[in-house]
Amino acid sequence: MITLEYKKNIADSWFSYLQNQICKEFELIEKKKKFIKRNWYKKNKRNGGGTSFILKNGNIFEKVGVNKSTVTGKFEKKFRQKILGAEKNGKYWASGISVVAHMKNPKIPAIHFNTRFISTSRQWFGGGMDVTPSFFDQKEKKILHTSLKEVCIQNKKNYRKYKRQCDEYFYLSHRNETRGIGGIFFDYESDDWLKNFKFVRELGVSFIKISKEIIERKRNLKWTTRDKERQLIKRGRYVEFNLLFDRGTKFGLNTGGNTEAILMSLPPNAKWE
């Protein structure tokens, strides 16, 4: 029998392994700059912490953060009703990895990826991947969605549902805009642990492959200051989404996470008209 302890340990190890793989692969694409590593701990060290890798001012990546954290604690009473399985005593354990890459070249889209395993009185996986271009490109969209569909089908996951959830989640209601060209988003996956864990692993590997493909297609494209301007306006929307709506950001800030690590998702700069 697979115990909960075992699940936690192996999920945690996977996220660390994936974090290192992503950084290695991104450094190979990047060529110029290297990631800088920082560890952080919650106020009470026994409640865990995380490791964040950040790379700035590169050839390809203007700013990319690769965060992994494993934390435990008790939700404050007012949040308990909102978290699956936390109604009773508020206890949680959570481990996950999240990546946000903001590119120097405005022709290359921003890319986001996240997977997590959460344990309250219930256990589930969640995560997703989505892409935010400043310049729409039908072929890019097709590459993204074809690859994501493939990994879903191979793992008997409902791609159409995940795609719809992504569009619904990454939506700026006050702007009546989607954040980007979508991707997949899933949460509360709790039916078959081994199957779900395998899916989460394969999605992580696919994320690396898809990112490389998207970047390599466009790394040599020329761009102008006007193109950059457009990217900065789009980044403003990214900031709005992350601070107004993103659940991960709220979760982090509300549970005493590391502010620098949580807000690493913000772009290096942004504009508002």
Next chain:
Amino acid sequence: MITLEYKKNIADSWFSYLQNQICKEFELIEKKKKFIKRNWYKKNKRNGGGTSFILKNGNIFEKVGVNKSTVTGKFEKKFRQKILGAEKNGKYWASGISVVAHMKNPKIPAIHFNTRFISTSRQWFGGGMDVTPSFFDQKEKKILHTSLKEVCIQNKKNYRKYKRQCDEYFYLSHRNETRGIGGIFFDYESDDWLKNFKFVRELGVSFIKISKEIIERKRNLKWTTRDKERQLIKRGRYVEFNLLFDRGTKFGLNTGGNTEAILMSLPPNAKWE
């Protein structure tokens, strides 16, 4: 007897008058650029709307918005408990003016001012003024607080309480930072309508005087790209506050306000390290 209708009409007129005064005075300081005026309406025009004045890329003001709106409607059930006097049927009427000025010269602080009259089953005034420098200046802080204290004392208002409320409100808990050097902040002023309305008017006039003084002291100061850099980082904090915490922003976005007008408070650009 002063009827509620009368109170609403005269408060609404005052906010319009003040809006025009502020724009005139700011154009005199600015010299180079003029305000552009835009009207907006709620989906159902009978629920009101507003007028926003915006001036961009000036000599003094990199971006300044002067918004006035008068709106009415019904709060959604989930918000009613949070709004004074709206518990029963959720109906509200609200009129107010808000100003946010982001300066070109990083040595001049960003300035914010707001006053409002709200009517549910209760009626009250709220508002305040606060200042956010990128470069701390003891004398500037003194000018601000001395003037605000004066207008409070002349109107028999508790300056110390308002100052404390400002420090508490404009606080970035996730950063363990105040937004700036404070000012005053008040809400739910409902005791003596005429007295409160007079205070709100005098604060509006003081705001113009204080802003001019703060700007004129520093308009000729030299600054470097490094100073600008520091201002952009500070503006990132401003964005974080407005999108994560500001009640006015939440109120606006939750009640079908005009997104462009609400987010006019955001700086023209910002950076994150």
